[in-house]
Amino acid sequence: MKKALSAAAAALALAVAATACGGGGEGAQSGGDDPIVLGFSQVGAESGWRTANTESIKQAAKEAGIELKFSDAQQQQQNQIQAIRSFIQQNVDVIAFSPVVESGWDTVLLEAKAAGIPVVLTDRAVETDQKDVYETFLGSDFVEEGRKAGRWLVEEYADTDDQVNIVELQGTTGSAPANDRKEGFAEIIGEHDKFEVVASQSGDFTRSGGQEVMQAFLSSHDDIDVLYAHNDDMALGAIESIEAAGLEPGEDITIISIDGIKDAFRAMADGKINLVVECNPLIGPQLMDLVEKVHAGEEVKPRITVEEGVFTQDEAAEALPDRKY
Ligand code: GYE
Numbered sequence: 001m002k003k004a005l006s007a008a009a010a011a012l013a014l015a016v017a018a019t020a021c022g023g024g025g026e027g028a029q030s031g032g033d034d035p036i037v038l039g040f041s042q043v044g045a046e047s048g049w050r051t052a053n054t055e056s057i058k059q060a061a062k063e064a065g066i067e068l069k070f071s072d073a074q075q076q077q078q079n080q081i082q083a084i085r086s087f088i089q090q091n092v093d094v095i096a097f098s099p100v101v102e103s104g105w106d107t108v109l110l111e112a113k114a115a116g117i118p119v120v121l122t123d124r125a126v127e128t129d130q131k132d133v134y135e136t137f138l139g140s141d142f143v144e145e146g147r148k149a150g151r152w153l154v155e156e157y158a159d160t161d162d163q164v165n166i167v168e169l170q171g172t173t174g175s176a177p178a179n180d181r182k183e184g185f186a187e188i189i190g191e192h193d194k195f196e197v198v199a200s201q202s203g204d205f206t207r208s209g210g211q212e213v214m215q216a217f218l219s220s221h222d223d224i225d226v227l228y229a230h231n232d233d234m235a236l237g238a239i240e241s242i243e244a245a246g247l248e249p250g251e252d253i254t255i256i257s258i259d260g261i262k263d264a265f266r267a268m269a270d271g272k273i274n275l276v277v278e279c280n281p282l283i284g285p286q287l288m289d290l291v292e293k294v295h296a297g298e299e300v301k302p303r304i305t306v307e308e309g310v311f312t313q314d315e316a317a318e319a320l321p322d323r324k325y
Contacts, residue, residue: 035065035066035067036066036067036093036094036291036292036295037066037067037069037090037092037093037094038061038066038067038068038069038092038093038094038095038096038288038291039069039071039083039084039086039087039090039092039094039095039096040057040061040068040069040070040071040095040096040097041071041073041079041080041083041084041087041095041096041097041098042054042057042070042071042072042073042097042098043073043075043080043098043099043100043123043124044072044073044074044075044100045072045074046075046172046204046205046206046233047205047206047231047232047233047259047261048232048233048259048261048262048263048264048325049231049232049233049259049261049279049281049325050281052261052281052282052324052325053098053123053281053282053283053284054070055284056281056282056283056284056285057070057283057284057287058070058284059284060284060285060287060288061284061288063285063288064285064288064289064291064292066288066291066292069087069090069092071083071086073100075100075172075204076100077099077100077101077104080097080099080100081105081108083097084097084108084111084112085108085111087117088111088112088115088117091115091117092117093117093295094117094118094119094120094291094294094295095112095117095118095119095120096119096120096121096122096287096291097119097121097122098121098122098123098124099121099124099125099126099176100124100172100175101172101173101174101175102124102125102126102127102174102175102176102179103126103127103174105126105128105133106128106129106130106133109126109128109130109133109134110130110133112133113132113133118134118135118294118295119133119134119135120134120135120136120137120138120287120290120291120294121134121136121137121138121139122137122138122139122283122287123138123139123140123281123283124139124175124176124177125137125139125176126176135290135294135300135302136290136294136300136301136302136303136304137302137303137304138283138286138287138290138304138306139176139283139304139305139306140177140279140280140305140306140308141180141305141306142176142177142179142180142181142184142279143180143181143183143184143187144184145177145180145181145184145258145277145279145308146180146181146182146183146184146185146186146187146188147184147185147187147188148184148277148310149181149184149185149228149256149258149275149277150184150185150186150187150188150189151188152256152275152277152310152312153166153188153189153195153226153228153254153256154188154189154191154192154195156254156274156275157194157195160194161194162194163194163195163196164194164195164196164225164226165196165198165221165223165224165225165226166189166195166196166197166198166224166225166226166227166228167197167198167199167200167214167217167221167224167226167227167228168182168185168197168199168200168201168227168228168229168230169201169202169203169209169210169213169214169227169228169229169230169234169235169238170182170200170201170202170203170230171202171203171204171205171230171231171234172202172204172205173202173204175205177205177230177231177258177279178202178205178230181230181258182200182230185228198221198223198224199217199220199221201213201216201217203229203230203234203237203238205230205231205233205234206233206234206237207233207234207236207237208237209234209237210229210233210234210235210236210237210238211237211238211240211241212237212241213234213238214227214237214238214241214242215241215244215245218241218242218245218247224253225253225254226253226254226255226256227242227253227254227255227256228256228257229255229256229257229258230257230258231257231258231259231279232257232258232259232260232261232263232264232273232276233259233261234257235255235256235257235264235267235273236263236264236267238255239255239267239272239273249267249272249273250267250270250271250272250273250274250313251271254274255272255273255274255275256273256274256275256276256277257273257275257276257277258276258277258278258279259276259277259278259279259281260276260277260278260279260280260311260323260325261323261325262320262323262325264276265311265316265319265320265323266320268311268312268313268316268317269313269316269317269320271313273313274312274313275310275311275312275313276310276311276316277308277310278308278309278310278311279306279308280306280307280308281325282324282325283306286304286306290304
């Protein structure tokens with residue numbers, strides 16, 4: 001009896017698979033070889049880093065034979081929540097997303113858990129008290145990136161006792177990289193009284209945001225020594241405002257930024273940015289590897305970080321031809 005039942009179930013499964021195939025002529029894959037379906041909700045297309053990250057994910061999915069359902073949230077948390085709910089409804093195999101902000105995910109994460117769909121966080125982290133709502137988080141150590149920026153600045157200004165006035169362009173308010181890059185930088189410069197952050201505001205990780213906020217900083221402060229930008233795009237936007245104000249970026253104002261996109265390397269080679277802390281967006285292959293493991297029910301480490309360096313102006317021109325993003 002049991003046997004007959006399972007044979008019937010198998011026949012039914014085959015019939016369903018055949019209908020799902022829709023007669024596209026590509027030949028039905030047998031049950032076990034169905035591609036993994038991954039629903040991925042991306043933050044948006046706000047920066048050069050993000051463009052490279054999206055490309056890396058799409059390319060890696062293709063190479064791994066993973067069927068990718070890609071959704072762009074245009075920097076809105078509501079859009080990401082909607083996308084995740086739609087992935088749950090479609091019963092995808094795995095959900096991955098890069099959360100635009102840190103908080104406010106508990107409900108939707110619990111919904112995914114209830115549906116038995118594993119979740120992988122990539123690039124940005126979430127803040128949650130819930131247990132076991134995601135398998136792992138793959139991304140950079142943003143606090144350490146902020147510290148690297150701070151350490152370089154401390155060295156660079158080691159010979160002066162004068163006050164050093166810093167303006168800070170923050171990333172998207174409430175996002176993990178904005179919170180953490182601010183924290184890591186503050187931790188290091190806070191050990192020295194001479195460093196003063198005289199203004200700090202969000203430029204939303206975009207070029208136009210960086211340009212506008214820097215313009216406002218310049219009109220209310222005439223004694224800015226340093227700009228610390230949480231990403232390259234904002235630094236590049238800010239450079240336009242600095243030049244428009246008749247000042248020399250990299251000379252009159254020391255500029256530090258984070259990411260390491262090609263345009264920032266070009267600006268460094270031109271002397272307009274002084275230091276770039278690297279943040280690697282090319283994490284698609286690592287992500288697909290984790291998706292496969294999680295799908296197979298394998299144990300994965302709860303936190304996986306990405307290895308990164310820092311680049312000064314001397315190193316920029318040399319590194320430029322090999323930059324992949
Ligand atoms: O630094 C910035 C992007 O989350 C690490 O988001 C990412 C950040 C990156 O918009 O350029």
